[in-house]
Amino acid sequence: MQSFTVHMSSTYVCSQCCRTTARRAVRLVRQQPCSSHPQLRRASSYHLDDLVSELPRSTRYSRPRPKPATTTPTRPESLYDYVAAKTTPQPARRPRNTPAPSNTVPDAQHASSSIHSSPRTNSKPDAHLVSYTSNLQELVSKKDANAAWSYFCAHYTAPDCSALDPACLPFIDVPKHKSRLVYTELLSLMTRHWIQQLESLGSPENIASPSPCDVLQAFDRLAISSPSITSSLAFSLAIHLQLAAAKGLDVLHDPTTKPVLVQLIELWPLCFFPRWETKDHKAFQSRCAALVRAPTQKPSGLVISLLLVQDLLCRAKSFPPDLEQYRLHLRALSRTTPFAQFSGAAVRHIEMRLKSESPDDALGSAQLTAKLCNLRSASVLVNVPANATLKDQNRPVAPETVEQKTKRLVAYVSHAADKQNLDNLERLWTEAQDLFADEESRITDNAPSTLRLYEAFLSAFFQLRRPQSGLQVWNSMLNSGFEPTVRTWNIMMKSCHISRDINIMESMWQRMRNSGLQPDVVSWSTRIYGHLRVGDIRQGMSALDEMGREWFASQNKRNPKSAATNITAEIPAPNIAILNTAVSALRGSRAHHIPNVLAWSRSFNIEADVDTYNMLLAVALNGGQAADAASILKRMAASNIEPNSSTFTILVNSMLSTTMLNDLTKVEQEAKIMGLISSFEECGLKVDVQGYALLIDRMLKEHENLAAAQSVLGHMMARGVQCTPHIYTILMTHYFDANPPALFAADALWNDIQKTKGHTLDVIFYDRMVEGFARHGDVGRTMAFLNRMSKEGKRPGWLAMMAVVQCLARNNEWDRVAQIVIDCHKQEGLLSVGLRGKKGQKDFWYYVGKLADNELYDSEHGKEIFAIVEAQREALGM
The missing domain is CATH 1.25.40 (Serine Threonine Protein Phosphatase 5, Tetratricopeptide repeat)
Known part of the structure; x- marks a missing residue:
């Protein structure tokens, strides 16, 4: 295997292939000269333009980069990744003119001194740009919480302020800002400072510095918050509570730990919702359940924090009255964590995380990890006061037995x-x-x-x-x-x-x-x-x-x-x-x-009864044994067993499998089918819904006779037989497969379905709707039906998801492609209930792998998608 290195100098780049070779050299340099020009093999340094071209396109330094003639199957590391280490994608910016948070007005005198104490600006050509990120990072590194927070409040005032605009930052500050590491460190510093003041003063009302949730909400208002920042804070607060419990403190009642628990409870909804929604405990419970049941080898800090708090609740002997407003959310937590599903690798990951965060290995025991992965419901949360239950869950006044x-x-x-x-x-x-x-x-x-x-x-x-x-x-x-x-x-x-x-x-x-x-x-x-x-x-x-x-x-x-x-x-x-x-x-x-x-x-x-004879009749007809089938019918008559609708379906299925209708015109085919139905009804028997479905299916798939299918459908409706999802699926499939596709007819049928009361649609119907609209490039209706499946708790199949990704790719919706792939892997978002079956699973990940090597290669989520594909290929043995 050839070795690759990332460095800042390499082979001389000629004028003919300057851009392509320079880009590859910066991202991933093979230890050999340019293959297009072997005669040029002198060492030289890179031009600044080559380095700047590797920055994200959201900065003012980025420029369009032509694709090479042939894409390489390897996945190189970019210079940006080399400088910024692990990068966290930046969320969408908030609208401009968003008012600054009210609690972020710093002390003017303190802010002024902190700003001018260590001014840092870059030398040319960025001398006119202020190094906001570097200044903040230096204050954080000095462990000066007050100065760091004052500086942050003075300069980070709105989502569109200069400190958050990459175009207003020097080159060295761009990767620091993008990685969000400085904001994570600031949050960690402010959290430690707040806990220290809480332990010394004994009450959160006496603390002047902002609480962890206040800092996080300020980050959220500035659109710099991210799941990793929130998860890190939740994990650190839960670790603090567990360490306090290991020292013998009752964390639910102790004045120095109860505020920390409150901060953690108020933090969890911020991980799922844009703001703290006190009454939406059912939605919180659903999100928690999806989180702890998602298959992963490395549970996040947020997941571990849920387990750690549930362990504390299981140890508690009583529930404090002043936490009553949080009881419903804690009950939601208590209902979900006992059913967490963790693999062996996930258990080992949790144990390693606890060991790395606990001094003297106080939380690193395997017994604690095993207990966290096999939790029970907390008994202190079982008995809910009547007023809370009646108010929130709208239950009847008389309690249910x-x-x-x-x-x-x-x-x-x-x-x-x-x-x-x-x-x-x-x-x-x-x-x-x-x-x-x-x-x-x-x-x-x-x-x-x-x-x-x-x-x-x-x-x-x-x-x-x-x-x-x-x-x-x-x-x-x-x-x-x-x-x-x-x-x-x-x-x-x-x-x-x-x-x-x-x-x-x-x-x-x-x-x-x-x-x-x-x-x-x-x-x-x-x-x-x-x-x-x-x-x-x-x-x-x-x-x-x-x-x-x-x-x-x-x-x-x-x-x-x-x-x-x-x-x-x-x-x-x-x-x-x-x-x-x-x-x-x-x-x-x-x-x-x-x-x-x-x-x-x-x-x-x-x-034998009629069901026995019907099965024997179907076996004989499917095997082409006409004589045996006739004998079975005679034995039914001799035993005084009347045929039923299933008998009709078996006979019609056999008839339609022959060439009986092939030489007839469409009008004659329609008359023949309706005659079969009439002759059967004259015997005093009714055609069941399976028989109607069979006739409609054969008329459409084998003879493309829509008029005959509509006649059968009209006869069925006149007899009061309700349509089934199977019949709806047959009709929709025909509309999508028509040439040209009958999308207006599909829309009309869907409108009729929605008007029908009490109808139940299955996953197969929704899969065909998603596949049909996706195949014909209708992104809006494709995603609408996928969203409808998610709301109804139905799991799409892999073939349907393949159609969705292909549709989005054809329309260059690369951000949505990346989000769908991430949801498929993590089973969250639109796919929080998971996917169904295994058919098409390998083909799906093979196709996504091709996108990761080509179209998604330079996207914002390209690196994450590539890692997901590699993990899936390994798991599936591809």
């Missing part, structure tokens, strides 16, 4: 699962923590309803494919002392179908049997389906035989006079549900095993 609360939450959980709103489901889970912490939820009368709520969360999380959250619910249930019922075990075993882990399913089956519980029909069905569909056919057939043997044994041992009669009566008998489960599991490539299942069913005299 445990049974009423569980019924309400179970209904909300079911609704969130049906709506596929993962965000609401997670909020409900955090809300349920108070109920689970209440001792009344565990008494005999309330335990069944509480367990039912646990089961509702288990089922919902697994339904929305969040197995990690489901395991958290399971562990919480066991830690609360609840024993799983048969229904609980059934939910857990069914979740293994999603993860396709039959070994764990079998382990749960054995644990259920060892606990003394008798499996019911659902238990046997879940186990048999898992083995036949996901696992081994032999194990599935063995499970069928095992069920039959147990039932036969129970029948042979049954004795009316025996005390064991009630126990043996609980053993379920093989029935039609078991038969249909097994046949359903074997549909497709394993259909040749179905005769074995039918032979098993005959041993128990199980008669």
